[in-house]
Amino acid sequence: MRGVPLARIRRRLPSAALADPAARAYTETAALLRGAGVGAGATVAVTAGSRGIHGIAEVLAAVARAVADAGARPVLFAAMGSHGGGTAQGQRDVLAALGVTERAVGAPVSCSDRVVHLGETGPPLPGLPVYFAAEAAAADAIVAVNRVKPHTSFHGPHESGLLKMLTVGAGRARGAAMVHRLGWAHMVDAIAAISAVVLERLPVIGGVALVQDPYERLSVVEAVPADRLADREPELLERARALLPRLPVDDLDALVVREMGKTYSGCGMDTNVIGRLRLEGMAEPDRPRIRCLGVLDLSPDSHGNATGVGLADFTTERLAAAIDREATYLNCLTSGGPQRAAVPMTFPDDAALLDAMGRMLRPADEALVRMAVIDNTLALDEMWVSEAVLAEVEAAEDIEVLDRRPGPEFDARGRLVL
Secondary structure (H helix, E strand, C coil): CCCCCEEEEEECCCCCCCCCHHHHHHHHHHHHHHHHCCCCCCEEEEEECCCCCCCHHHHHHHHHHHHHHCCCEEEEEECCCCHHHHCHHHHHHHHHHCCCCHHHHCCCEECCCCEEEEEECCCCCCCCEEEEEHHHHCCCEEEEEEECECCCCCCCCCCECHHHHHHHHCCHHHHHHHHHHCCHHHHHHHHHHHHHHHHHHCCEEEEEEEEECCCCCEEEEEEEEHHHHHHHHHHHHHHHHHHCCCCCCCEEEEEEEEEECCCCCCCCCCHHHHCCCCCCCCCCCCCCEEEEEEEEEECHHHCCCCCCHHHCCEEEHHHHHCCCHHHHHHHHHHHCCHHHHCCCEEECCHHHHHHHHHHHHCCCCHHHCCEEEECCCCCCCEEEEEHHHHHHHHHHCCEEEEEEECCCCECCCCCECC
16 A cells, blocks of 8 residues: 555635634523523533533633623533543543633533432333433533534434433433443434433523534534423534535545544544444444545543544554553443444554555555545545545545645654655
């Protein structure tokens, strides 16, 4: 694969970024509080999740400031299911890596494994126990803050978003484990059933929905009252789906992902981008179709959680050495996707990994190999593509060719230096 000619391209993706997302978060939250009649002295619990959302610390700070300016007391609480190992310190470490600290947001940040039992669900999945973060359940009002986007393991009217935050994230490790035991095929019904109990029995006044554009910048910051969450979230999900960055072609012989991790996706690499689920009982996506996939590094912000490494066919020894098995196994066992924790064929360095790809593909002519190299599954505006792919991309999109190479290049340690 060292003889595959490559071109670095810049794609002109539709941008819809807000000029000041934090300011929008403040005004939207203030309106939500007024509409709910949140009074002076009230304690308002605000969710803090584990996703690497652009500007999330600033957004949460603005939400907290709006609460404080209304005369209430903001308290952020960890709502990330089993992420961070399900422990208080692990949650705090995850939030700190995202810049979400008490100093940054101007409010206390509560991290704990404590939950309360709210009761059991009714239809469409009756009899499920419902758990919720204990300190938030004791608050006078609850506000969810989360990104709305297509999920990497299931699809339906409610995927990643406010309702899932209130059902799985706020249920912490115990609640997440209960939900994931059902299997991904039941996730849509589980969100509907559990959220109904949460909204009925807790003082949830609504949420602040965040939608990102293809450059990871926030294009929507919208407060949604509790009684409109079920109807409004599917509309925001369609907006997010339209803005979701994807590979420029559907068919590749080889895809190299330079870095995976929780910073980029709940499963390390966005399945909507790579076209792989590897979940028992779930059909694989129709596209994209990628014959072999290699991943080179694990984001330091993932703290060793390599959930999703099993979506690749090849990896490096340095990524394998960075894996925290306890955190990874907990995440994958909780979510019901142990295949995603399986370490693929492992090679000493990037050069050896690409050589293995070549041995697998056995191309008659490397110049005809359809290949792409991306930094991660979120940053898809710039990438390297083989000359065999370039013509197709040029015909379909407005792109700029930034550089050309006769093939991949490596440093003295065998690391890719494209």
